[in-house]
Amino acid sequence: MLFFKKLRSAISQFIGRDTHKWDELEDILIEADFGAEFASKMINRIKYEKDLLTALTSVLRNILTPLITDISVDTTKKPYILTLIGVNGGGKTTTVAKLAFFLKSSGFSVDIAACDTFRAAATEQLSAFAERLNCNIFKSNSPRDPASVAFEALQSSKSDVLIVDTAGRLQNNVNLMNELAKIYRVMKKIDESAPHLTILVIDATVGQNAVDQVREFTKFGQVSGIIVSKMDGGAKGGTIVRIADEFKLPIFGVGVGESVESFERFSVNKFLKDLME
Ligand SMILES: Nc1nc2c(ncn2[C@@H]2O[C@H](COP(=O)(O)OP(=O)(O)OP(=O)(O)O)[C@@H](O)[C@H]2O)c(=O)[nH]1
Numbered sequence: 338m339l340f341f342k343k344l345r346s347a348i349s350q351f352i353g354r355d356t357h358k359w360d361e362l363e364d365i366l367i368e369a370d371f372g373a374e375f376a377s378k379m380i381n382r383i384k385y386e387k388d389l390l391t392a393l394t395s396v397l398r399n400i401l402t403p404l405i406t407d408i409s410v411d412t413t414k415k416p417y418i419l420t421l422i423g424v425n426g427g428g429k430t431t432t433v434a435k436l437a438f439f440l441k442s443s444g445f446s447v448d449i450a451a452c453d454t455f456r457a458a459a460t461e462q463l464s465a466f467a468e469r470l471n472c473n474i475f476k477s478n479s480p481r482d483p484a485s486v487a488f489e490a491l492q493s494s495k496s497d498v499l500i501v502d503t504a505g506r507l508q509n510n511v512n513l514m515n516e517l518a519k520i521y522r523v524m525k526k527i528d529e530s531a532p533h534l535t536i537l538v539i540d541a542t543v544g545q546n547a548v549d550q551v552r553e554f555t556k557f558g559q560v561s562g563i564i565v566s567k568m569d570g571g572a573k574g575g576t577i578v579r580i581a582d583e584f585k586l587p588i589f590g591v592g593v594g595e596s597v598e599s600f601e602r603f604s605v606n607k608f609l610k611d612l613m614e
């Protein structure tokens with residue numbers, strides 16, 4: 338991540354520590370998507386430390402580390418239901434496939450429910466993944482109420498895990514958020530505890546808007562944690578730390594490419610490595 342190099346060079350020039358330089362550092366943090374408020378909070382936290390770079394790294398590490406969480410499938414709940422939500426194009430469908438691959442590789446049987454019923458292309462995209470991964474897919478061949486696909490999938494799935502894809506929705510679109518609530522109500526008719534995990538997929542490259550997305554989706558009230566997609570795509574990184582600091586949501590993993598294999602645990606060390614190099 339490029340911003341770290343910039344950050345490192347800015348910090349190494351910090352000899353005089355005059356006010357002007359603090360402003361400069363604040364600007365660099367803001368540019369790296371940390372946001373003004375968080376940048377100034379961080380500077381206040383490291384200001385009086387002797388080794389700024391170590392202090393900053395340690396602040397970031399302490400924010401991120403407690404949130405790194407593995408997806409643990411509860412096999413007493415069969416299927417264990419994961420629902421992926423998020424804005425358009427964030428990486429939900431690809432992440433469904435990545436999780437299916439990941440969980441299958443861990444020995445679980447996985448079914449998929451295609452609850453993005455608006456676009457035929459969405460179901461096709463997921464069907465192609467399901468075929469490659471050899472997973473059962475529940476879908477509808479005509480545009481239909483996504484809640485009915487969810488209902489059928491829950492009724493019929495015999496696998497350990499059911500991963501539910503949903504349509505992209507802007508966090509401020511009330512109708513679409515109501516539709517999501519309906520999918521949840523319908524699932525709960527079959528299993529009161531469903532869905533067992535609701536994962537918000539956040540595109541690492543969108544900057545400040547990602548913070549707003551998390552704020553609005555958490556108002557929906559069901560978010561168990563996040564997966565950060567497109568970490569390979571030139572993300573500046575600050576957004577992730579901000580989201581972690583503000584919402585303290587578990588981070589279930591990251592997407593590092595378009596292939597089904599490119600899901601991994603969030604590595605705080607890797608994230609911070611460039612800073613320390
Ligand atoms: N480089 C990279 N591209 C990704 C990653 N995850 C998803 N993409 C790409 O981002 C684009 C959108 O991904 P989708 O999975 O279709 O996103 P979505 O949230 O399902 O989109 P909608 O269904 O339209 O809301 C596709 O071209 C994906 O291949 C990732 O981790 N890295």
Ligand SMILES: [Mg+2]
Nearest residue numbers: 429430453459
């Ligand atoms: Mg999709």
